[in-house]
Amino acid sequence: MASAETSRTRPPPPATEPARILIADDEPAARVGLRRALGKAYGVIEAADGREALRLIDAERPDLVILDLNMPVMTGFQVLEALQERDAAPRVIVLTAYGSERIAIEAMKKGACDYLAKPYEVDELRLVVARELQTHRLVEENERLRRAIETPDGFGELIGRSEPMRAVYDVIERVSDLDVTVLIQGESGTGKDVVARELHARSGRRDAPFVAVNCAALPDTLIESELFGHRKGAFTGATSDRKGKFETADTGTLFLDEIGDMSASVQAKLLRVLETKTVEPLGNPEPVAVDVRVISASHQDLVEATRTGDFREDLYYRLKVVDVTLPPLxxxxxxxxxxxxxxxxxxxxxxxxxxxxxxxxxxxxxxxxxxxxxxxxxxxxxxxxxxxxxxxxxxxxxxxxxxxDAPPAPRRGVEEVVGLPFQAAKKEVLRAFETEFIERKLRDHDGNISRTAGALGMARQSLQQKLKELGINVNRFREG
Ligand SMILES: Nc1ncnc2c1ncn2[C@@H]1O[C@H](COP(=O)(O)OP(=O)(O)OP(=O)(O)O)[C@@H](O)[C@H]1O
Ligand SMILES: [Mg+2]
Structure with missing residues (x-):
């Protein structure tokens, strides 16, 4: 049962995007040459001076930088020095003039990982780039593993080291920084809220608002204005303009909790917002652009709800680009x-x-x-x-x-009772067998005593007597 419940928490496919390389050189011709050599196999970004290079390294996080040392505004050396202050700096290959190996060595002392003398051979360039990217990938993978080992008891606010929770951490780690919608499913109390906050806290939006809306708590009439906002006079009682949660969450994350409780009309509007990235506040004909990452959660089985027509299938697929299913405790x-x-x-x-x-x-x-x-x-x-x-x-x-009042865990095997006198040992093992057998039948019959007694070939009263004796609480078999 555990495996069926957790197998739905599938990690997304590995990233297949090509590696990205930043080319920093003040000579346009030099950039064209590098782009021609590398642009087919990799994503290429360009900077024309050192300051621009630093800005792009922070904003775009390239996997590799090819850095000319002689640049205006900020030289390659100054860029290297600035990178030494960073926690996560990319690998840097420096370009030097032919015959200036001494300078190249200086650059490597400042953190560059390799150098190429201009004019370079295209084949040599490609070889060095491929080798550095390979090293970069290995370093990243090691880092990921090290983090996984270092926090064995949990992940951020989440506690647990069991296999199904580790699978959940893995998905969070992979998708938190991607701008995809995430659907979190799981029984009540399994930590869906915690996961939503963790995803936000680990994303590039962490400094922007995290706004949570409980869709089950609001009547249908209110939820539209709550989500999309309204302008003064849009309906009786709308005495002033009011921003919707989508606007409040702009540049941040909107957490739609209990999404399965949304009415058909709100579902249709939500779908349109996700498709157009704009909201239309009630009473305002002008759509307002919003930049919001949507995370949603439900304790209901949404697949079943799409089958019965209670939940739009197109919306379901929009919301669950990635899905996380939390295991019951x-x-x-x-x-x-x-x-x-x-x-x-x-x-x-x-x-x-x-x-x-x-x-x-x-x-x-x-x-x-x-x-x-x-x-x-x-x-x-x-x-x-x-x-x-x-x-x-x-x-x-x-x-x-x-x-x-739950019965103590029964001792099943000979190994566990071999220290006892024969009669006591026999009683222990028998009791374990009786408990296990009766519990299995109770489970099969959802805790219904008459039907379980029938299946056991026992009188109802004898079963009740037995249950008392063994300390079995039938309510455990009656839920969900
Ligand atoms: N893995 C966990 N580690 C630590 N605390 C947890 C974990 N999972 C849940 N909790 C705690 O349990 C409580 C319930 O969690 P949460 O509100 O996230 O559940 P939920 O799945 O959103 O439930 P519901 O469906 O009722 O909204 C919270 O106090 C939360 O901090
Ligand atoms: Mg919740």
Whole structure:
């Protein structure tokens, strides 16, 4: 089940765009020559002086720079010096006059990675460029791996090191800086809000506004003016101009939460905004241009909604250029101890009290629970336990009954019971078998006792007796 749930979180295909090279040379003829040699295989940008080169390096982030050392305004040497201050500088090949190897070596001491003497052979140029780009790619890949290893317990605000969460981090990392729409799906409380904010915080729009709109919280009549704005007098009650969220989010990110609850007419308008990149505030015939990245989220199955006609298919595909599906907590139980510890730390800071530990029994109950409310439920349970705990550790008695009363994880194998006397060992294994068998049947019948009893060939009353004895909570099998 976990794999079916996570396989939808597919990373986007690897970037196939050609590498981009900045050519910085004040002689137009020299730039033409370089462009002719490299323009077919790579994307080429040009700068005519050092200052322009620096600006383009920051704005365009080329993969490689070919830098003439003799330029007006700012020389190649000054560009190299400025780049040494940068955290992430591209690799630089310098161009020097024939016979000035000494200067080339100076340039390499200042951070250039290779040099070519003018006039250069085109083949040699291409070879050096290809080699440097290859090195650049390896360095980037190493950097990516190093970051992945360095933050094993989470990613930004997200906590978890399980396989399905790592797949989520990978997608976030790849797409946060691309201007594509992202659709985040997952059950309630799985962290869709956190992911949306993380995408924004890691994008080039991080200093611009992040605006969230909960589409389910607003009645249909209000949502249009909320999203697109209105002008004074557009309808009764519109006593002044009002900017819509699209305009408020201009140059930033707009997070449309619970997108599945939008009416057909709002869906149609939203689609038009995404296609034209303009909004038409109510009562204003003039479209207003907006530059907004849209991230949306839904806890409903939108594919199903498109099938039933409740959600426009064309809009669905516009919104999910990339999709991230968050796993339910029960599909990543390994993360429960990590999350619990992180929340305990947070609450200790928030309430300005010493940290509490979880007893091993309490931790076992937490790991066994089905968490229908996912991380939000876990967070709430931990906060309540933290506030109410009387001892210096959190014990099962500090947890709410639906968590605390779950049966202890059954011991299944001979290995686990071999230390016990024969009768006790037999009882343990039998109990584990009974629990597992009955739970499987309950799951098959959605927790319906009569039908489960029928499938087991047992009387309803005997089943109820057994459930009590084994401490099985049927509600666990009744949700969703
Ligand atoms: N991976 C995570 N790491 C740390 N905290 C998390 C994680 N996932 C969720 N949370 C926390 O759980 C709570 C619920 O998360 P969030 O609001 O993002 O859920 P949601 O998927 O948007 O739910 P809903 O569908 O109800 O809007 C928040 O307090 C959030 O900080
Ligand atoms: Mg949410």
């Amino acid at each position: 029960r599909a990543r139980r390994d993360d429960v101890p990590l999350l619990a510890a992180a929340f305990l730390e947070r609450f200790a800071a928030k309430h300005d009290r010493p940290r509490l530990e979880l007893s091993p029994e309490a931790l076992a109950r937490l790991t066994d629970h089905a968490w229908p409310g996912n991380v939000r439920e876990l967070r709430n349970v931990i906060e309540k336990a933290f506030v109410l705990a009387t001892g210096d550790r959190i014990e099962p008695r500090d947890l709410p009954p639906e968590v605390a």
